[in-house]
Amino acid sequence: MEEKVTQQQINGVLWQAADTFRGKIDSSTYKDYILTMLFIKYLSDSYKEHLEEYTKRYDGDEQRIQRALSRERFVLDEHSTFDYLYSKRNDSEIGEIINKALERLENENTGKLRGVFRNIDFNSESILGKAKERNAILRSLLEDFNKLTLKPSVVGGEDVIGDAYQYMIERFASDAGKKGGEFYTPGMASELLARLVKPQENDRIYDPTCGSGSLLIRVANQVSNNKVAIYGQERNGATQSLALMNMYLHGIDDAKIEWGDTLSNPLHLEEGKLMKFQAIVANPPFSLDKWAIGFAGEGTNDKKFKMEAGLDPHRRFEWGVAPSSKGDYAFVQHMLYSLAENGRMATILPHGVLFRGANEKKIRQQIIEMNLLDAVIGLPEGLFFGTGIPACIMVFKKNRKRKDVLFIDASMEGNYEKGKNQNKLREQDLEKIVNIYEKREKAEKYSSVATLDEIKENDYNLNIPRYVDTFEEEEVVDMNVVKENIVKIKKELQEVDAQMEQYLKELGL
């Protein structure tokens, strides 16, 4: 009986594999190679285990074995397995061999893997270096992964391998500095969004800027047996591929993750109209510059282009067009227009969306007057990769009955754990936020409920300190005690002075 492989062991081997590339290649690039190889290894080990199982069951009857294998989640041939690649690790054309294996994998699993490996080239001289260096890197990579076994019977199910994938994505996001924040939302922030939107069985879940898909997976995990339909869109092709692999590794085989610019080219359509979703979550790129460039026609001069609401065939920007250099409200509007009746939506945004003026204020006003805003939650600083911008969560709902907005200030000390490089929300911090959100309670220095009239009086400014007073109350000064203390200290100083005088005399000074 093989011993169980622990999560730590898998994570350790994976991070060791990353050492092969570190220093040679930028981690935002080499992560794709490692995560793709992890995916291949997993498919291969699963396949190998099923092959052994069917060989035993069907007494080596090749025809029946092949028929059973063809019904598995993924189909592999002998030249697509990790073991085959490993056996070729010293070949001078190993890069091309890996590429061909990926191509065959795609072709034999077109329903699931079409286009998934389009962005990765194991034979790339511009990325991996010249043949000699490239071959050494790839050999080392294959040898590192060969130390792993990812057979389902050993790793004990999708959670472990999925978590390993997640672990690597998180490490790469952390390693990548500024760039990293674009494809991964930290686990606890994702968990918070997931709990706030409370997905139900059979809901359609949507993330218009889904990155590597971790947030969608968190939301799906809120529902027992993941019985929800998952939709996402991601404009970065390599990241979209990661999202699909991430889904498969978490046992989600029917997620629809599209590749494209959500704002200028939304791809989840029904009869030419935006599809509607019961739960929407997002961590859009903060204050995206030139967000509307996709709406510019052929030959339009960048400098001259000015976005207008009429340019959008889905009419999402009727309430106002977000400033050209800050795309936050464009994403909010897109999501609101994608929200089904009784839909719930929670999104992470920079604080500035709460109070910035001009068109953003116009949009905010419409959102409030349409009674779509349910809550504003201020988050602690330093939660996200590569950005120091303070962030908040805005929660929206269609068909709200109540006429108020809940404000939570979770940014104060004591409501998060300070970390060396990055701060963290703990389980108790999440529970506190969700609990207050459910009860819509006023809590001292933490939360408050504001009426729509109150918000109008504040000129539609949603800045949290206007509604939640976190000012530390000053202690009242007891003048008599202070005066007594001053007299006492002065007297003591005189005594000290006298004693010092005595010792100075003794020292002859």
Add this chain to the structure above:
Amino acid sequence: MQLGDIAKIKTGLVLSRKKANAEYDAKAKYNLLTLRNISEDGIIHNESFEVFVSKDELDNHYFTEEGDVLMRLSHPHTSVYIDKQHRGLLVPSYFAIIKADQTEFLPEYVAWYLNSSEVKKELERSQAGSRIPSTNKNVLKTLPVAKTTLSKQKALIELLMLHQKEKTLYKMLIEEKELWFKGISNQILKESF
């Protein structure tokens, strides 16, 4: 007269030799004195000594005893006297442990002397290392020491303690004066409304 003539000088423990690498390796735990515990004016802070997890039981001579003088070997070479309250702390190798012959020199006097600008100047002259100035045991041994009577040493020590008390009292006085002024400000504001 040199410091090596009136005192025994050793350096502390090289921690990496005794550090337990994993939890199962641990034989003992000790409170460790670190640079953070010592302020530039020669006072030891009691806030949370670091816990050192060791893979061996350590010899007594690596721990502070009452009457020791410790000097940090890197700039600014601050010295501290070890009183009863601070005995039994593990000393790392970036400190020198100085045990004075107390029939001739009081350890508090030695600590005061080592913190003087004369000694700092002497150490600067013979420093090793270019980026972070540091010194070593051999340099310490050759430091000249001013001879004086025990009674004068005692008087000086008392004077030093009174000086420190005086500084503390002035700090407290400033704080109370701030409160006093705030109280007055609040009263004025209250009467204005």
